[in-house]
Amino acid sequence: MSTSFAKPQETNWPKIYKEEFFHITEVMVTDVASPPVAARIYAYTNLAAYLVIKSQGAEFQNKDLLEHSYLSSHDWEIRSEKVQSPEFAAVLAFLKVGKAIMPSGYLLEEKQSEWIQKAIKAKIISKKTLQAHIDLATEVAVKVMDVAKKDGYLQLSTLTRYTPQKGEGFWYPTPPAYIAAVEPEWKTIKPFYIQNLEDYKPAPMAPFDMKEGSSFHTQLMEVYNTTNELNEERKLIANFWDCNPFKVEFSGHMAIGVKKISPGGHWIGITGIAAQKANLSFTETAYVHALVGLTLHDAFISCWKAKYDTDRIRPETVINQKFDQRWRPLLQTPPFPEYTSGHSVISRASAVVLTGYFGDNFDFIDSSETYFGLPERPFPSFLYASEEAAISRLYGGIHFRDAIEEGIKQGEKIGTMIWSNLNQ
Structure with missing residues (x-):
């Protein structure tokens, strides 16, 4: 999928979010991510975009997604400065988390570079402010990955391997x-x-x-x-x-x-x-x-x-x-x-x-x-x-x-x- 921009004030952000985020799905398909693994990736990548917007003082229609979740106890203080385009930084953040969390995440490096060039060309950001956006996206991505590393996923390989049970009625591998x-x-x-x-x-x-x-x-x-x-x-x-x-x-x-x-x-x-x-x-x-x-x-x-x-x-x-x-x-x-x-x-x-x-x-x-x-x-x-x-x-x-x-x-x-x- 290719993303097309209009002038900044006319930018169709839902369309751009959908198209840029699909790059993450493409990598998951390449990796043959299992359904629960894919859901975990969708959670953390989209969480990164949400946290970037939240850190920039955005107000949402509904309650903070961190409230009533175990995420509420985590330190989400963001030290990066306010940026020209929180939207640009949010997309960059979910691409960064995608790169870090998936086996073939390196494929998203090119997508990050393309995203930066498209945004500069469309005057969504300027070259002068680019580093501030990268810093914000990186800080949020690091915090998200810190949480992801503690959710038990990395310990799965150390647990006892599953063996099909003997007897009628139990699951067995299928054709x-x-x-x-x-x-x-x-x-x-x-x-x-x-x-x-x-x-x-x-x-x-x-x-x-x-x-x-x-x-x-x-x-x-x-x-x-x-x-x-x-x-x-x-x-x-x-x-x-x-x-x-x-x-x-x-x-x-x-x-x-x-x-x-x-x-x-x-x-x-x-x-x-x-x-x-x-x-x-x-x-x-x-x-x-x-x-x-x-x-x-x-x-x-x-x-x-x-x-x-x-x-x-x-x-x-x-x-x-x-x-x-x-x-x-x-x-x-x-x-x-x-x-x-x-x-x-x-x-x-x-x-x-x-x-x-x-x-x-x-x-x-x-x-x-x-x-x-x-x-x-x-x-x-x-x-x-x-x-x-x-x-x-x-x-x-x-x-x-x-x-x-x-x-x-x-x-x-x-x-x-x-x-x-x-x-x-």
């Missing part, structure tokens, strides 16, 4: 690549707003039971029959919300990764679309992006705890083992346990905070997936989009209904808690 379980200890990562993960524990799932008429068997057959009778609209819905960065295609003996956005990336994209449609100021654009980023982070931690606490088998494994060895779901099954549905949890949590911010029935055209070859899709509201994202997992053949429905409830509870805290 075609049989990838090992992804981020089994993600529940140890520090959330921003959730104080006790047990408060967001979903209702018990249907126990593994292959007797005809049992809840589990009924749901299993629903997955099997639904995927065998998909119409074109349901196929489109499933593919639109696929968001599986681990998708693999085989050519002979060669495995080829298919580039896809993560679920969190899809909702960050929607956030940018909404900010642009509402013609938000840069201040509010940074706020709502940080809000969604922090929400995604907490929602994934809660969901991943449920996944590995329950360690539930995927529909594909049961169907292949019990009655149809050749059956494959429409979507490739992601490499982690089934309950609850990640897209259901994070889509609902994101939709709740976006609805709180933009209001009910905020219609939009979702073009988040056009970069990945999928068409635009219109939605009458964020909540409607989250419902479609959730049911897409049934159409895709990768989730049982209770994982979807309980995932929606889990996400609703998380989103409501976060938005309520900001509006007490």
Whole structure:
């Protein structure tokens, strides 16, 4: 994507934020960042932009995002001087955090240089004031990374490796690549707003039971029959919300990764679309992006705890083992346990905070997936989009209904808690 500038007073900041931030998503796709890892990156990068704007004395429509979060106890005093364009410094800050936090973050060095040249050319900043902006962005980025280094992520590699449990009903690696379980200890990562993960524990799932008429068997057959009778609209819905960065295609003996956005990336994209449609100021654009980023982070931690606490088998494994060895779901099954549905949890949590911010029935055209070859899709509201994202997992053949429905409830509870805290 290329960013185009008008004169400073006419600058379309929501559009520029969206386009410049997409460079971070591109690097995540290159790194094949797992969904929870991607959410963590979205949280810290957008937090950097928010903190730059906050440090420059901006006033936001809603409460400070640091309030009611563990971030409130951190030292966020910024010593850098006031700058000509806080907006420019904020974009530079999220690019700097992106460079520091991602394995292939070095790819953003070029984007930082391009951003500086574009801003000088458009007279957003002057060469004389450039260093002051760089100093501010660097100071904030360093502070954000100091917090990121203490959230438990660096300790994940030292924890006991996950081993699939023996016995019926437990998760096992799925075709075609049989990838090992992804981020089994993600529940140890520090959330921003959730104080006790047990408060967001979903209702018990249907126990593994292959007797005809049992809840589990009924749901299993629903997955099997639904995927065998998909119409074109349901196929489109499933593919639109696929968001599986681990998708693999085989050519002979060669495995080829298919580039896809993560679920969190899809909702960050929607956030940018909404900010642009509402013609938000840069201040509010940074706020709502940080809000969604922090929400995604907490929602994934809660969901991943449920996944590995329950360690539930995927529909594909049961169907292949019990009655149809050749059956494959429409979507490739992601490499982690089934309950609850990640897209259901994070889509609902994101939709709740976006609805709180933009209001009910905020219609939009979702073009988040056009970069990945999928068409635009219109939605009458964020909540409607989250419902479609959730049911897409049934159409895709990768989730049982209770994982979807309980995932929606889990996400609703998380989103409501976060938005309520900001509006007490």
